[in-house]
Amino acid sequence: MDKLLVLFLLSLPSAAPKGSHSFWLLATYMRGQTPFPQFSYILMLDDVRVLYYNGDTRTFIRRGNTTDENHVFDSNVLLTISDYIGSFFRGKWEIATNSLNKTDVKGALVLQRLVLCEMKDNGKPGQMITRDAFEGFTTDELRYIDNNFTYQGTLNVTAQVLKIHLEVSMWRHKHLYLPTCLKTLKGYTETRKNQISRKVKPKIRLFQKDQSFGSQVSCLATGFYPRHISLSMLRDGQPVSDHEITGGDLLPNDDGTYQMRKILRISAAEQRKKHKYTCTATHLSLDNKLDISLEYDHGTPLKSMIISVLTALALVLILGAVAAVILYRKGDRQHLKKVWTQYFDGIKLQKPSEETSLNNVQ
Known part of the structure; x- marks a missing residue:
């Protein structure tokens, strides 16, 4: 209650x-x-x-x-x-x-x-x-x-x-x-x-999420006290009009502080213009205005690229290991040596010596 x-x-x-x-x-x-x-x-x-x-x-x-x-x-x-x-x-x-x-x-x-x-x-x-x-x-x-x-x-x-x-x-x-x-x-x-009279600084996050209509940029301020805060969003340095923004309700946190979120919907056409978005906050706990910027990247996200590279590398390792097992069972050691050499050269690792990689194979 x-x-x-x-x-x-x-x-x-x-x-x-x-x-x-x-x-x-x-x-x-x-x-x-x-x-x-x-x-x-x-x-x-x-x-x-x-x-x-x-x-x-x-x-x-x-x-x-x-x-x-x-x-x-x-x-x-x-x-x-x-x-x-x-x-x-x-x-x-x-x-x-x-x-x-x-x-x-x-x-x-x-x-x-x-x-x-x-x-x-x-x-x-x-x-x-x-x-x-x-x-x-x-x-x-x-x-x-x-x-x-x-x-x-x-x-x-x-x-x-x-x-x-x-x-x-x-x-x-x-x-x-x-x-x-x-x-x-x-x-x-x-x-x-x-x-x-206590003052707690807000934690500000500005993040973007893809949506079916384009994307959504959210500005979140949380953990601040007292509850009076000015939170606004800028597009290329200019204030975004209020009718474009949803949210802005002040909500309590369990620890007695407050949070506020403002959301801007961006259409696919607007998204292609590559605007720079900024979240700005003014609060009693801050000596100066706090600005957090977000630049939308229409290329492949870095995280996705890293995951793709790691997946491809893992696949190469698995295929190489399977080929080695098959060749070893057939007893074709000379061909196995050639495959291992090409394999390690291909992923730019130091080529193992014949003594340590082949002579010990029984």
Whole structure:
């Protein structure tokens, strides 16, 4: 389930600009037969998971750190916020199931809430976003930026119900959610600074693979942290347009780093033009831009040539050995001597002396 949460977050646009930090809450409310708590959430500093909440037991579980972090947040305040979110889910459940005609569906159904707050690199608050979803589809979103609220929603509710909901929600965002989020964010940036400030250089590969339509050039960057990276492809030194490239999704690795792949399809006609392709990467861990080049070779690949030569040489050795055995059995030693001499001269090896190659043959 943790991987699903990370993938959900990665599917969102990057909220925090470089140099700032963000704090995330992803809450899940499920009804039906599942092995998970009905209500739970996970807290993340940037992309580092720091805390898990089990709504069934009302307990907090630290993630990724063994040191005491109880001073980072007020557990009573966080429990109050947890109760608010749980109550919201129970009320929203009826609205969502009726609005989206899900009342008669059997099995597990899922409501989710994503909350994000930012702290800019100068220590001042950035935007706060609260986004709700039902069965993977966004139902409404509330943004709080510079003391201004904006709302978008798709649920079918009356204007009066929506007005009351927004008034309560905006008051809680302004006086409870945002102050708590920023205070907790500042605390975790101190206790987890080694995790969030680490820099791991990307490993870049540029490789080509033949396809039925021509060929495919892939640029792969993997093993990098933090997750912000600029990856582009050049053709003869000029940027390849975005509509020609597929891929580009940011994906997590098992070790906490990230990977990204971009792919360019090349037709047979384009392939004959012998362009030079380059993959270029810019990342916080790199002092300078990293360029990896690939020049397409339309001749016989070197590896194939080596294999062909080795195969032919092996065949010559086998045929020579078979001929030697046949001649020896016939007792034609003089002819055998001639064959061996021609054989060794043919593969440019030193000709064996008669004493060592023939006289010892009995």
